[in-house]
Amino acid sequence: MVLPPTVSDLLIVKDTHQKLQVRHGYDYIELVSHEISEQSALNDTTPAVARASIPDYLKDKVYVVDSVKSGKGRDSKTDLYNIVLEPILTALAVDHQYVATTSADSIRQFASTLPEGQNATVVFISGDTSISEFVNGLSGVSSGNITIFPIPSGTGNSLALSLGFVDELRAIQRLLQAVEKPAPLNLYDVQFPEGSYFLIQDAIGPQITQPLKFTVVVSWGFHAALVADSDTPELRKNGIERFKLAAFANLQREQKYEGLVSVNGHRIEGPFAYWVLTSSKKFEPTFEILPEGNIFDDNLYLISFKTEESSSYIMDIMKQVYDKGSHVHNPKVSYQKISNGDRVLLHTLNSKNKQQRRFCVDGSIVALPETDEHEIAIRATGNKHNGWSLYVVH
């Protein structure tokens, strides 16, 4: 199906075989192949479906978190929840609570107030950062099982892409029809030095007082710089192009990040231009950073390359990443597997300048304190955080 220009062009209909579909012109996507109950009290365009046939995780307590600033933001034409998801969930009699963000802290607040002992499903209309904020916001005094479902509505959507959700409608289709049981959502933790803090659109944000959980990426160097620099209201209007615009701006200065990393004692020396630790196959639909990546394995990979004199080497390697991940065969690129139980230790040098001490954690930007050297430790921690066990629909 060709992606519709806006969700407001979509029409939710019941077809002649009693199946729920979303239509766009002559194109359509079947959303529910379950039998539609004839006892529907609703009108023709919102048929009720036999509740017995919806996946179990939609019978738990369901929340829909709409991170309204993710991607290009929301307007009356791109309001996926009100135009598509809400009518469908109503048609399926899926009782749910809608949570639209009102501030940069909304998701953490929501996570911290989830009731004790709950089996909950949280559907995110967002990108990766919102999901990461949720996981980190889960309170240590409560516990329960949480199943996450990412609808790719952010800029990069790495987690959703790793699960094979290439667009919003296909994700909704999977939400309603997944046959496999939700899988554990592997988490990793990164410990930054005392005095580190979030940078929110280049302004000082909250202090970081404990290790941060991440699901898809921790990066330093060129990748972290372009994610940080692209997070302005102006650049966000460009959607995924914002990363390329910030990348070109960063290429105007030398990409030199001094330090060394050791993985269980095996050392890789810098200075690095690129330094990315990820579990995820793709950062964008065609940016295949980790061809071997399998989000269901609790492995990370360190993908790095060193600073060079020439001006074109970074873009040459980035083009290979866009070319089905062929950078992994480039001898300049170090590609190191990190298994569960391994410990990654990064020691930075000459990193007092702000540009040298910014990290990307699932899209959030972290700045380290203003000192010359820093130590950062990373490890796999399984699918548990505080008392909560996390799963993901696939």
Ligand SMILES: Nc1ncnc2c1ncn2[C@@H]1O[C@H](COP(=O)(O)OP(=O)(O)OP(=O)(O)O)[C@@H](O)[C@H]1O
């Ligand atoms: N109303 C709001 N006011 C301020 N910030 C918000 C608001 N709603 C959401 N946010 C923040 O916007 C960010 C959205 O990040 P998210 O990752 O979901 O989308 P993205 O950055 O477009 O995508 P990706 O990280 O996948 O590239 C989150 O940090 C979230 O807390």
